[in-house]
Amino acid sequence: MSQTLSRISSDDSSSSPGTKRSIESFGVVGAGRMATQLVLLAAEKLRVPVLISDVSASRVTNALDEMRNRLNRQEAKGRLATGEAAEISGLIHGSTDPADFRSCDAVIEAVFEELSTKQAVLRQLEESVAPDALLLTNTSSLSVAAMAGVLKHPERVLGFHFFNPVAALPLLELVRTPFASDRAVADAGDLATKLDKTAVHVSDTPGFVVNRILTRIFSEVLAEIDKGSHPLDVDRALDPWGLPMTPLALIGYIGPAVQQHISDTLHRAYPDRFHRSAALSSVVEARLPSFFDEEGAVHPTALTLPSEPHGTDPDRIRRRVRDALAEEVQLMLDEGVAATPGDIDRCMVLGANFPPTGLACLS
Numbered sequence: 001m002s003q004t005l006s007r008i009s010s011d012d013s014s015s016s017p018g019t020k021r022s023i024e025s026f027g028v029v030g031a032g033r034m035a036t037q038l039v040l041l042a043a044e045k046l047r048v049p050v051l052i053s054d055v056s057a058s059r060v061t062n063a064l065d066e067m068r069n070r071l072n073r074q075e076a077k078g079r080l081a082t083g084e085a086a087e088i089s090g091l092i093h094g095s096t097d098p099a100d101f102r103s104c105d106a107v108i109e110a111v112f113e114e115l116s117t118k119q120a121v122l123r124q125l126e127e128s129v130a131p132d133a134l135l136l137t138n139t140s141s142l143s144v145a146a147m148a149g150v151l152k153h154p155e156r157v158l159g160f161h162f163f164n165p166v167a168a169l170p171l172l173e174l175v176r177t178p179f180a181s182d183r184a185v186a187d188a189g190d191l192a193t194k195l196d197k198t199a200v201h202v203s204d205t206p207g208f209v210v211n212r213i214l215t216r217i218f219s220e221v222l223a224e225i226d227k228g229s230h231p232l233d234v235d236r237a238l239d240p241w242g243l244p245m246t247p248l249a250l251i252g253y254i255g256p257a258v259q260q261h262i263s264d265t266l267h268r269a270y271p272d273r274f275h276r277s278a279a280l281s282s283v284v285e286a287r288l289p290s291f292f293d294e295e296g297a298v299h300p301t302a303l304t305l306p307s308e309p310h311g312t313d314p315d316r317i318r319r320r321v322r323d324a325l326a327e328e329v330q331l332m333l334d335e336g337v338a339a340t341p342g343d344i345d346r347c348m349v350l351g352a353n354f355p356p357t358g359l360a361c362l363s
C-alpha cells in the first residue's frame with residue numbers, strides 16, 4: 001500500500017497542473033445493456049472514435065447492429081439530423097481483443113457485476129493503454145478501490161456510475177478512491193460535462209447514493225412480503241409519494257438478478273439494515289424477468305401468496321419506509337457518502353427520476 005501511495009504522489013507531481021487530458025478516442029468494455037448505451041452517448045457527444053469489446057464476438061456483432069438500428073430510428077424520428085446516424089455509426093468499432101484499446105484516452109468497463117471479473121478486465125486494459133489513460137468503472141455497488149488496488153497505476157481509476165436509461169437520466173455518480181489523483185478526478189469531471197451529464201461526487205461505499213437509497217426501500221418492502229403481506233398491497237402503498245415506478249416494477253426494470261447482486265453487496269456491508277429477501281431469491285431462481293406476469297398480476301410460480309390482498313395497512317408501510325430512509329440518509333451524511341442533503345436529493349432526482357422535491361416527497 002505505501003509503495004502504491006508513493007507512486008501516486010510522484011505521478012501527480014509529474015502531471016502539469018491545469019493541462020486537461022483531451023479525449024481523442026474512447027473505449028467501452030462489455031457489449032451488454034449499459035455498454036451499448038455508453039458507446040452511443042460517447043460517440044454522439046464526443047464525436048471521437050469509440051471502441052466496444054466483449055469476450056463474445058457474437059455479442060459485439062449484435063451490439064453493433066442494435067446501435068446502428070437505434071441511430072437510424074432516431075434519425076427517422078428527427079432526433080438526429082439527416083446523415084448524423086451514419087456519421088455517428090462510422091465512429092463506432094467493435095473488437096474482442098483488449099489490446100485494441102491501446103490508443104484510447106479513456107476506457108469504461110461495463111461487464112458483469114463481479115469484482116474478480118472487473119479486476120481482470122482492468123488489469124488487461126492496463127497492459128494496453130497509456131499510463132495516464134482514464135480507467136473508469138460503471139459498477140453499481142462494488143468497491144472501486146478494490147478494483148484500483150490491483151493495478152500498477154491505481155491513481156487513474158474512478159467510478160463513473162451512469163443510470164439506465166443513460167440517454168434519459170442526467171446523473172453520473174463520480175466515485176473517488178483514496179488512490180485517485182486530483183488530475184484524474186478533474187479529467188473525469190471534464191469528461192462528464194462533455195458527455196452532458198451532471199456529476200455528483202460520492203464516496204466509495206457500497207451502492208454509493210442512488211442504489212443505497214433504492215435498495216433500502218426494496219429491503220423494507222421485500223421484508224414485508226417475506227413476512228406474508230400481499231405483494232400488491234405493499235407495492236401500491238408508496239403510490240401517494242409520486243415515485244416514478246412502484247418498488248416491484250422498478251426491480252423488474254433493473255432486472256431481478258442485477259438487483260439481487262446489489263442487495264447482496266449491501267447486505268454484506270450492512271446486514272442489520274439490508275434484508276436478504278426470500279421473495280426476490282424466488283423470482284431470480286425462477287429466472288423471471290419481473291414479479292409480475294404479462295397481465296400485471298403477481299407471478300404465481302414465484303411466490304406463495306396470501307389468499308387475498310388488502311390485509312396490510314398502507315400507512316404502516318409508508319411509515320416503515322420513511323423511517324428507514326431517514327435513518328439511512330443520516331448515516332450516509334455522517335459517513336460522508338455525499339457532502340450535503342442537497343447532493344442526495346440531486347442524485348435521487350437526476351438518477352432515479354424522483355419528484356423534483358427529492359426525498360421531501362416522502363413527507
Ligand SMILES: NC(=O)c1ccc[n+]([C@@H]2O[C@H](COP(=O)([O-])OP(=O)(O)OC[C@H]3O[C@@H](n4cnc5c(N)ncnc54)[C@H](O)[C@@H]3O)[C@@H](O)[C@H]2O)c1
Pocket residue numbers: 029030031032033034035053054055056059109110111112113114117121138139140141161162163164254255258
Ligand atoms: N443494468 C442496469 O440498469 C445498470 C445500471 C447502472 C450500472 N450498471 C452496471 O453496469 C455493468 C453492466 O451491467 P449490464 O446490465 O449492462 O450487464 P449485461 O449483463 O447486460 O452485460 C455485461 C456484458 O459484459 C460482458 N463480459 C463479461 N465478462 C467480460 C470480460 N471479461 N470482458 C469483456 N466483456 C465481458 C458480457 O458478455 C456481457 O455482454 C454492471 O457493473 C452493472 O452493475 C447496470
